[in-house]
Amino acid sequence: MYPKVSSQHFQSLFNSAESGLKVLLSTDSKKKDHNMQDIDWTKIMVGEEKWGFLIEIAIRTILMYFIILTGLRLLGKRGVGQLSVFEMVVIISLGSAAGDPMFYKEIGLMVPLAVFAIIVGAYRLTTYLMAKSKRFDDLVEGKATYIIEEGMFSVNEFRKEALAQDEFFSELRQQGVSHLGQVKTAILETSGCVSIFFLSDEEVQPGLPIMPKEFALASKIVDRDGLYACSFCGKVQPVSKGQQTECASCKRDEWVKADNRPRIK
Ligand SMILES: [Zn+2]
Numbered sequence: 001m002y003p004k005v006s007s008q009h010f011q012s013l014f015n016s017a018e019s020g021l022k023v024l025l026s027t028d029s030k031k032k033d034h035n036m037q038d039i040d041w042t043k044i045m046v047g048e049e050k051w052g053f054l055i056e057i058a059i060r061t062i063l064m065y066f067i068i069l070t071g072l073r074l075l076g077k078r079g080v081g082q083l084s085v086f087e088m089v090v091i092i093s094l095g096s097a098a099g100d101p102m103f104y105k106e107i108g109l110m111v112p113l114a115v116f117a118i119i120v121g122a123y124r125l126t127t128y129l130m131a132k133s134k135r136f137d138d139l140v141e142g143k144a145t146y147i148i149e150e151g152m153f154s155v156n157e158f159r160k161e162a163l164a165q166d167e168f169f170s171e172l173r174q175q176g177v178s179h180l181g182q183v184k185t186a187i188l189e190t191s192g193c194v195s196i197f198f199l200s201d202e203e204v205q206p207g208l209p210i211m212p213k214e215f216a217l218a219s220k221i222v223d224r225d226g227l228y229a230c231s232f233c234g235k236v237q238p239v240s241k242g243q244q245t246e247c248a249s250c251k252r253d254e255w256v257k258a259d260n261r262p263r264i265k
Contacts, residue, residue, distance in 0.1 A: 053105065061102045063109055068098050071116040075123055084190055086140050090123050141190045148186035151199075151207045152234040152249065169210040172196065179259040180234045181207025198263060206258035208234040218256045220244055228255035 046053065071094055083091065097115035101107040130137040146154045147168065168186075171194045177183055182204050185197040199205070208229035209215055218231040221242060228239040230247035231254040239245045239255050246253050 049105075056105065057103055060109065064098055064102050064112065067109070067112060067116060068094070071098075071120055074120045076127075084141050086126070090119060093119050144190055145188045146185065147188050147194070148180060148183050148234070150185075151180045151183055151205050151236070153180075153232075168194065169215070172210055176263050176265055178211055178261065178263065179207040179209045180229070181205040181236070181258070181260055182263040183207075201262035204260060204262050206236050206260040208236070209256055209259045214259070215256060218254045220253050220255070222255055222257075227258040229258040230254070231256050 042051075075090065077087065094116065097112045097119070101109055101112045126140065130140055148154065172180075172183070172186070175196050177196070177198075182199055183196060184199045184203075187195045189195055206227050206229070208231065215231070221244065222228060222239050223241055225240045226238065227236055228245075229236045230250060230252060232252045233247060233250040235247050235249040236258045237245075237248055244253055245255070
């Protein structure tokens with residue numbers, strides 16, 4: 001059995017639906033008006049805060065500024081040029097602890113002070129241990145690695161490093177190197193810098209060209225007999241034309257005509 005619906009009941013249902021729809025429509029048009037005209041500039045400028053909070057921000061920021069300065073002085077670093085990975089971690093942690101208390105009023109200044117004290121303490125302890133133990137130092141900072149010895153890549157070392165060949169060639173070119181025969185030793189320092197020790201002009205050996213145009217000519221089959229350099233490891237050896245030749249050092253087989261010009265200074 002269905003419940004009986006009287007016509008009066010139906011009418012009242014219909015009326016309430018209609019008025020509900022009207023309310024919906026009217027709030028919709030009100031919303032539009034609000035969007036178009038009543039832009040709340042105070043809210044845009046200071047958010048949920050009162051204007052007075054700006055003064056608090058000024059005080060917080062000035063205090064944090066001195067806390068940061070003191071923290072950095074206590075780290076004992078003179079500058080931030082060439083940060084090691086480990087120092088970078090310290091600086092980033094300090095940075096994230098420093099910013100928030102400037103504008104979050106929920107965070108008191110004791111919080112960053114505590115963070116700073118702990119990080120600076122941990123940093124000082126780590127550097128102390130690094131000075132005491134060579135092994136600990138290698139663990140934290142990594143080791144300086146030989147990239148080039150006697151004009152050839154130290155393949156094993158080089159493969160481990162993230163420094164790409166292109167990037168390294170660019171570094172060498174900036175030092176006026178045009179082929180690896182001009183280089184006695186290149187060392188990748190823990191800071192990421194490359195130290196290069198050159199051979200004198202009289203000592204320059206035939207080596208792998210690193211100029212982009214010459215390097216791009218690398219091929220497996222050469223069209224003239226002569227001294228060629230392995231494009232992967234820089235090993236120089238005679239290669240005869242039309243013959244596939246394996247590198248005596250790294251077993252690859254792509255060659256670039258070796259160059260023996262002195263370095264242009
Ligand atoms: Zn090779």
